[in-house]
Amino acid sequence: MTDVFRDRIDIALTVNGEPVEARVPAGQHLVDFLRGELGLTGAHASCEHGVCGACTVRVDGQAVRGCLMLAVQADRTEVWTVEGLSDSAAIRDLQDAFVARNALQCGFCTPGMLVSAQELLEADGVPSREEIREHLSGNYCRCTGYEAIVDAVETVARARAGKGAA
Amino acid sequence: MTIRFDNPDRPNSYIGKTVPRPNAARLVQGRGQYVDDVVLPRLVHVAFVRSPLAHARIAAIDTAEAARVKGVVRVFTGEELAAVCTPWVAVLAHLKGLKSPPQYPLAVGRATWVGEPVVAVVATSRLAAEEGANMVDVDYEPLPAVTDMMTALDAGTPVLHEEMGDNLAFRRLHEQGDVDAAFAAAHTVVEAHFTTARHTGVTPEPRSILVDWNPAEGQMTAWHATQAPHMIQTVLAQHLDIPEGRVRVICGDVGGSYGIKVHVYPDEVATAAIAKILGRPVKFIADRLESFNTDIHARDHEIVARLAVDEEGRILAMDVDDWTAIGSYSVYPRTSAIEGNQVVNLCGGPYDFANYRARTSVVFQNKVPTCQYRAVGHPIAVAVTEGLVDMAAARLGMDPVEIRRRNMYRDNAYPVTSPAMMRFEGLSHHASMNRLMELMDYDGLRAEQAALRAKGIYRGIGIASFIELTNPSPFMYGIGGARISAQDGCTVRMDPDGSIVALSGVTEQGQGTEAMLSQVVAEGVGVSPDRVRVITGDTQVTPYGGGTWASRGAGIGGEAALQSARALRHSILEVAGAMLQADPSGLDIRAGQVVDTASGEARMPLEELGRIVYFRGDTLPKGLPRELVQTRHFITSDYPFAFTNGVQASWLEVDTETGVVKLLKHWCVEDCGRVINPLLVDEQIRGGIVQGLGGALYEEIHYDGEGQLLNGSMADYLVPMAAEMPDMVIGHVETPTMESMLGAKGAGEAGTAGSPAAVMNAINDALRPLGAEVTAMPFTPERILRALRVIGN
């Protein structure tokens, strides 16, 4: 009966609004699948043990670690990466705020940071700086020292709430 | 030919303004291209078998099973790669006595640290390469490991490299004045033992290289996450026996460097060697676990230092004994003696005193090699100096700001040569301190601190003045024989549509080099920055240059760009003068238009000039020079280095029951000369501060006595994250260097240089009423409680 365990599995999902069918190795994590099979190189593999957040993508509306979810577990889910969120303009205000505030330097953490920030911004209310820092505390950035990122997210939170710039 | 930087209303006044980074929009959309994003036909991947022992003889290697793993293409041992790649020896002539044995891309005969590459397995996927690596059987015979720094030179300690004679890689003693007499006569002497922990850079993008060898063309192309493409070009050419002109290094987007990616790593050279053997593209992306045991480490120092002051708090003498352990090899080609050397050069930096002695002892041990990492040596020297100054102030009952004001070089004292024989062209310690006092409301904070202390809340204020070495000349590496360019170049051209292309030898690692170049070139030519396209990071395209290190991009690369842009402007105006039958000296270029200088009247858009030059050259006078391209190189020559200065302050609270430190706020006032882009400079400072805060509070590589690395993951090696980091107030004083038209010095390392000392002094300020003091970084909750004697030693 061990033949019910498959080392390659067929999956069907939507990625950035487009249907995708693929056969994936059992142990392959989602971010390797997105990058290697679909050419979506916006999310990055950095620590591959769930600490740095560079691989963060949206699965069924929630921010998840792309390195801690197997590709096969994304079967029948809706996945959004920074590429799709850019094309759909869903986070354009956040991206513009990051650019204006120089809330990125090398840019390697940025796609994951944006996905995490967007999740916070979709929640009710305008988060405080402490809440922004706490929410982003699972996304490692070595370049900025975080303050510019917090500023950019705070600016967007206030703008979306109709309260103007910070 | 000068620019009136003091006039903000001057035409094309882009230098000094915040302009957007041209590459930022791409990166926020996930459209960057890092090395791992590059895929080529016939691509194979390499994984390395790494030594599990700190020191072992490699008795036998059996690769037969690995070769049978599905997807494995080839397996290479050290001997096989040594046949096509010559070893390197990381010494520099001006670091007298520095020694290090030859190093190969893969260990040959003996492994000397846990993580040293021993066997390379090439496969059609990284997974298959890792599976293959797991199947390689290496027979290691353990050898005694050298792991303790302070006993490395003892007679009873084994010699790591027998042919070197002993474990001393380098030693330098510098002595100026009569140190012993000054100490003997001093009113007060303070002494302390400082420790700075072993760090590593934890670049978000791990080290990455993709190398292709085209045997039909005899051409090697390396896509490399590097700070110094031309240096790597030279190294690959030399050691793989390829003409230098046949090696092309392309450096696209780089996911963070901080000094980690400016060195030659054996596994990366191995990747290139393998590509040359296989004649197909080979990719190596270090995974995070290999990053910890192969990326260079740094800052592993123990220092005993003394400071002598008179009753007025004037510094009479300083005496520093610095020890550092660099792992098993000096790292090529910059060497691993520079950090200790910097400690000798930088201690006491802000202060005007006469008697100075400093010695650094650099020893080998069986750990990851250490080398230059952001703010090389600065955080150590600043912590030692500022820690002692605060201790002296406390002993004299003097305010820490006051003792600094009594000792810092006067702002009109320059040029001056320090007791470490560093030459300062122009610094602003007092103006910077004054600005800091305003920004932080020092007196108000002291009052708040006193009020809270009465309630049992222990907050501290820590001040740290510092100097930072930037804009290095060949005195840093070139004079020692390393083919590392201190000079940099820029080619600027105008295309037919009137747009400008700038090709520069400095590189973009995220700090904003391309934005900085775009605005310098824009102002230099007379166009808006969005009309300037900057190209960096391709040795086949850009002028030869040094790349990114020692905070040189703006000061050296920026000056080359400004000079070449001004030269292009001159060329354009020569042509315009002929077309308009006007004296070029009466013409200017503003916002992309040739104008009359006096009236500002538009005479011709650059695209019209471009159209005529490129397509209707027949209408121009015969013999008119019409090259709309200029190249200039720049090198500093009056001073070996352009020193900057600054002062930082930390405000924090210590929980005396748990030992936890909460950072409340941080300030930095620094003087990097001309500020080209205020936003980019501020964010360099902030990012640098936080990198230093990591060292102050969290970062520490742990080894056991056998040389096993104990915390080689991001769960165990703690880096600063958003929740614990403070907001930071940044201020500037501008003292431009007179060496260049631009006047810019470096800003990339100031934050990292000063923040650990500021935090240390703040913690000790908070703990002083309790009689506790910490000097061993990182200042973990446990170390603080031990200092408080809440838990025993």
Next chain:
Amino acid sequence: MKASAGGYARAADVRHALDLLSASGGMGRILAGGQSLVAAMNMRLSEGDMLIDISRIAALAGVEEQGDRLRIGALTRHAAIGRDPLVRRHAPLLADAVAHIAHSAIRNRGTIGGALAHADPAAEFPACVLALDATMHLESLEGSRDVAADDFFQDVFETAIAEGEILTAVSMPRALPGERQVIREVARRSGDYALAGICLVRRGDTHRVSAFSVGPRPMLAPGAMAALDAGDIDAAVEALQGEIDPASDTQASADYRGHLAGVLLRRAVAGLQGEAE
């Protein structure tokens, strides 16, 4: 760091999962949220696993009242526990604990059953269910059985789950009116595993205390509990020191962890007062 799984099968229901487990030849590994398991696989700490993915078994997720008990399905995610009104009302310790567990993206995927079965001695949920006097519900092909939290956690990453068993739910008595539940911990950084942590539940006049990251498993502290029942905090702290078994690692020594546990117990007790309704 590329994981090598032996195979994968997705379970349609608990019975299917048990069948798969039985068929896996001892190589079966239950994959729920995957937030610890996939990391371990990536790091090749676990190789060749036959993964039995239970994450789509809807019946295993959710929170419900069952008489005077609260039952939480094993697949209930950390984030869901953090915002669930029943948990907030009847087991607020768990809701408060969520904020300490890793980071948002991890909490979106991680499940309480996974955390309990993984039994990391530094994790919050195991200590919480110990303090809450909870019961673990296990199923196997032979049937179901309940294990008290006191008996469930055995050693580092070791629980009472037997070969062929799956943890399906955890249940605990609903908080009584006036009951206080407090968690206190110190971590180096937000979301890190605690250097030490304390869970304290006061129900009527009785106390339950559990400590985490100070032993090979979450530690119940009966001596400290008795002292608190007697109203003697100093004695409770002293008793606690004898009931924990902290280890040293690169983050902190055993001495520090032991001291910290005492500080946190005092703070938890203060929290009982400070937060009284």
